[in-house]
Amino acid sequence: MPSGIGPVANPKPDSSSKPASEPEALESSRLIKRHSLGTRLWHWTNFLCLIVLLMSGLQIFNAHPALYWGEQSGFSDPFIAIHAQAGNDGEQRGVVRVAGYTIDTTGVLGLSDDNGQLSQRAFPRWATLPGDKWLTMGRNWHFLAGWIFAPSVVAYLLYTVISRRRRGSIFPTWRQLRAIPRTIVDHARFRFHHEADYNGIQKLTYVLVLFVLLPMMILTGLTMSPLINASWPLLTELFGGRQSARTLHFICAFSLVGFFFVHIALVLVSGVFNNLRSMVTGRYRITESPAGPVNREDSHE
Amino acid sequence: MSKPESSGPNRSRRRLLSGMAALGAGSLLAGCDRITDNASVRRTLGSVEQLTYKAQRLIASRQALAQEFDKSQIAPVFRPNGTTNPQEDYYRTWVENDFADWQLTIDGLVEQPTTLSLAELGAMPSRTQITRHDCVEGWSCIGQWTGVPLADLLDRVRPRDQARFVVFHCADHTYGGSDLYYESLDMVEAYHPQTILAYGLNDAALPVANGAPLRLRAERQLGYKQAKYVMRVELVDSFKNIHGGKGGYWEDRGYDWWAGI
Numbered sequence: 001m002p003s004g005i006g007p008v009a010n011p012k013p014d015s016s017s018k019p020a021s022e023p024e025a026l027e028s029s030r031l032i033k034r035h036s037l038g039t040r041l042w043h044w045t046n047f048l049c050l051i052v053l054l055m056s057g058l059q060i061f062n063a064h065p066a067l068y069w070g071e072q073s074g075f076s077d078p079f080i081a082i083h084a085q086a087g088n089d090g091e092q093r094g095v096v097r098v099a100g101y102t103i104d105t106t107g108v109l110g111l112s113d114d115n116g117q118l119s120q121r122a123f124p125r126w127a128t129l130p131g132d133k134w135l136t137m138g139r140n141w142h143f144l145a146g147w148i149f150a151p152s153v154v155a156y157l158l159y160t161v162i163s164r165r166r167r168g169s170i171f172p173t174w175r176q177l178r179a180i181p182r183t184i185v186d187h188a189r190f191r192f193h194h195e196a197d198y199n200g201i202q203k204l205t206y207v208l209v210l211f212v213l214l215p216m217m218i219l220t221g222l223t224m225s226p227l228i229n230a231s232w233p234l235l236t237e238l239f240g241g242r243q244s245a246r247t248l249h250f251i252c253a254f255s256l257v258g259f260f261f262v263h264i265a266l267v268l269v270s271g272v273f274n275n276l277r278s279m280v281t282g283r284y285r286i287t288e289s290p291a292g293p294v295n296r297e298d299s300h301e
Numbered sequence: 302m303s304k305p306e307s308s309g310p311n312r313s314r315r316r317l318l319s320g321m322a323a324l325g326a327g328s329l330l331a332g333c334d335r336i337t338d339n340a341s342v343r344r345t346l347g348s349v350e351q352l353t354y355k356a357q358r359l360i361a362s363r364q365a366l367a368q369e370f371d372k373s374q375i376a377p378v379f380r381p382n383g384t385t386n387p388q389e390d391y392y393r394t395w396v397e398n399d400f401a402d403w404q405l406t407i408d409g410l411v412e413q414p415t416t417l418s419l420a421e422l423g424a425m426p427s428r429t430q431i432t433r434h435d436c437v438e439g440w441s442c443i444g445q446w447t448g449v450p451l452a453d454l455l456d457r458v459r460p461r462d463q464a465r466f467v468v469f470h471c472a473d474h475t476y477g478g479s480d481l482y483y484e485s486l487d488m489v490e491a492y493h494p495q496t497i498l499a500y501g502l503n504d505a506a507l508p509v510a511n512g513a514p515l516r517l518r519a520e521r522q523l524g525y526k527q528a529k530y531v532m533r534v535e536l537v538d539s540f541k542n543i544h545g546g547k548g549g550y551w552e553d554r555g556y557d558w559w560a561g562i
Contacts, residue, residue, distance in 0.1 A: 064438035072376060072433060073440040135437065136555040140346035143562075147349055225562035226435050227521045231361035233368050242433060242441050 032196050034284035042156055043279055049149040050256065052141055053217075055129035057253060058122075059138030065122030067250055071241030079247060082122035084111040092118070150218045157210060169198065170207060176200035192270040194287045209259055213252050220249035347557070354559040361561075363489055367520035370431045370443050375503060379444040381510035382436060384473040384482065387530060392472050400514040405498075409468070409535035412459035419500065419514050425449045428497050436524035437560070446518045448499030452492045454534070460488075464536040467491040468543060469517050472530040475550055484528040485540065485548040485558070486519055495520040498531060523560040525551045 035043070066078035080098050082105070087093040094110025096103045107113070112124035125131045129141050160166045180200040186193065193199070198206070222228045223236045223245040239245035267275045271285075278284035387393075395403045400419050408414035429447040436442075451467070471482035490496055496519045500507050507513045512529025519526050526549075540546050545553025552558045 060439065064436070064440050066440075068440075071370070071374065071441065072443045073380075075380065075440070136557075137343075137346070139437075139557070140343075140349065143353060144346055144349045147352060224435075225357065226367060226523060227357050227361050227365075227561035229435075230367040230521045231365040236368070242435065246439060 029194075029285050029287045031283045031285050033282050034196070034278045035282045037282065040279055040282060042152060045152060046149060049145045049152075050260075052129060052145040053149060054253060054257065055127060056138045056141035056145065059128040059130065059133075060135060060142060061250065062122045062128060062133060063135045063138075067247040068243040069240065069247060070243055073243055080250075082109050084120040092120075094120075146221065150221075153214045153218060157215070160210065170203060170210065172200045172203035172207075176203060180204075190269060194271065194274065194285060196284075196286050205259070205262075209256070213256055213259070216248065216252045217256070220245045220252065224249070350557040350559050353557075353562060357559075357561045358489070361521075364494070365521075367432055367495055370433065372431065372445070374443050375431060375445055376442045379434075379502060379511055380440070380442045381508075382524065384475055384529065385510040387473040387509075388477075389472060389474065392530070395514070396509060403514055403532075405515060405531070406533040407454060407458045407535075408533070409537055410461040410464040411536050412461060413457070415458055417454075422449050422498070422500060422515070425453060428494070429501075430495055430497070430518070430520070432495070432518070432520045434524055434527065437556070438524075445501075445503050446497065446499040447501030447504075448497035448515070448518065450494065451496045451498060451517075451534075452494070454498065455491065455536075458536075460536050463538045464488070465538050466536070466540065466548065468535040468537055468540070468548075469528040469531045470533040470535060471528050472532050480544060480550060480553070482528060482530070482550045483544060484517065484526050484550070485537075486522070486526070490519050490522060493519070493521065498534075521561065523562075525549070525556060526560045 065083060066073070066075075066081040068074055068078050078097070080096070082094075082096050084092050084094050087104075092111055093104055094106040094108070094112065096105050096109050105111075108124055109122060111118055111120055113119075114121065114125050121128075121133060128138065130137050160170055176197075177200050183199045183201050187201070219235060220239060222232075223239060223242060229236050229242065236242055236245060239248055274285050404416045404418055405422065406414070406416050426449070427447055428450050429445060431443065431445040434442045434444065455467070466485045466487055468483060468485045471484075473482050474480065475482045486496070496517075498515050499512075499518050500515050502508065502511055507516060512527075512531070515531045516529040517527050517531055535543075537543070540548040544550070547553045548558045549556070
């Protein structure tokens with residue numbers, strides 16, 4: 001391991017404390033190994049896959065930029081539609097129609113700059129993969145990334161459920177759940193505790209992302225296949241029909257985008273270097289409360 | 302935040318990490334577009350299709366039936382796509398005569414090539430199914446199809462052992478181009494009980510917009526497989542001598558031959 005990363009205090013006997021060769025400095029903080037190599041590889045692989053899946057997904061969406069509820073497409077009455085239409089002045093405007101409301105989104109959605117001229121496309125050139133309108137290539141990228149993403153999510157979730165240690169680091173304890181109001185207040189004051197364990201909000205978020213959003217992405221994605229629909233009709237039925245499943249696929253994708261932005265914001269404000277280091281090298285600096293070290297071997301049982 | 306992190310070695314490490322992250326994100330966005338243009342990358346992306354094809358054949362039952370729906374779920378208008386009104390002279394003549402002198406040819410790697418009129422097809426045992434059409438673009442539409450099971454037609458012409466694919470040749474030049482539309486299925490989908498050559502839509506004769514007089518319905522495949530204006534069914538062992546050699550009009554233009562997703 002790289003030496004000289006930082007000081008180690010509190011060198012009590014502990015299997016995961018740093019070698020004594022590291023310089024002594026601050027009394028109340030030390031480095032711990034937070035993320036295993038497997039977790040870090042998984043995190044960055046998924047990061048790449050999700051960006052490719054999102055952008056190629058927007059390319060696919062652009063081929064028919066409307067979403068519906070139910071089994072089939074009620075073309076005259078979509079739940080969401082993104083398109084271009086003539087405004088009051090006769091000029092083309094890009095609009096998003098959601099449940100009866102129309103929002104002018106010219107420049108970004110519906111009508112946007114495409115190599116120097118305004119063109120009709122739901123999502124703009126910079127958001128899709130490839131940039132050109134090219135459904136075939138969008139599908140190819142989507143399936144390539146999907147074939148890496150889905151097996152890695154399934155393997156990771158199985159491991160998380162099977163491994164007691166991983167269960168402990170993902171599922172919140174009662175104590176952590178009860179502490180959530182306090183955690184919210186602390187976050188609102190930009191007071192972040194750098195502890196070995198995640199807090200209740202973090203854990204609930206990870207449970208939601210790992211066990212709801214990611215599986216939903218995979219399962220609703222599978223129902224886009226007519227052959228899978230024929231083989232597993234209950235799956236499509238569970239989502240309320242094929243077009244509902246497509247809409248849910250879209251909603252879950254944008255929920256993940258929302259998670260991404262909150263995640264990035266919290267990484268930035270709670271110590272970007274420490275956080276990035278922990279996801280690259282695995283090492284994370286924790287600070288300990290004056291009352292004594294945080295029990296980082298919290299058993300969660 | 303603890304002080305030591307802003308000391309010498311950590312600062313450069315910090316810069317390195319942030320630099321790597323920024324570089325990674327930036328080059329990913331710009332890079333994907335650039336490498337999409339690379340031929341070998343396109344081949345790699347295309348080979349994912351083979352993985353999907355084999356995986357779907359593995360997990361999906363060969364005989365699993367596509368969901369069939371209630372009459373009340375039939376869409377008021379079945380959305381036509383692709384060619385909706387062929388302008389070829391021979392086709393216009395067929396329409397004027399109500400397809401009385403139209404004939405379907407079945408040939409290729411078969412023991413007994415044959416031709417059938419619309420009346421002869423109509424006299425064969427038929428299958429009616431209310432199914433959902435899923436377009437590659439993302440929309441779906443429910444319609445009721447009536448036609449002859451392809452398996453019955455294949456039994457009549459008796460495919461030879463070498464036959465691996467069924468090719469459907471169409472009457473229309475898509476988007477007025479020089480190539481006729483065509484599509485193909487493997488023998489598993491060809492013999493599937495819901496794979497029919499349909500001459501009826503929603504209890505009426507198949508309209509011109511939807512592929513009159515005869516179109517393919519392969520209910521476990523995406524919409525571009527559902528060839529309209531079918532005039533010839535050919536059994537082959539490979540696609541190499543047919544048009545662009547990829548097994549279909551859109552396939553020749555980059556679409557996956559396997560349209561199971």
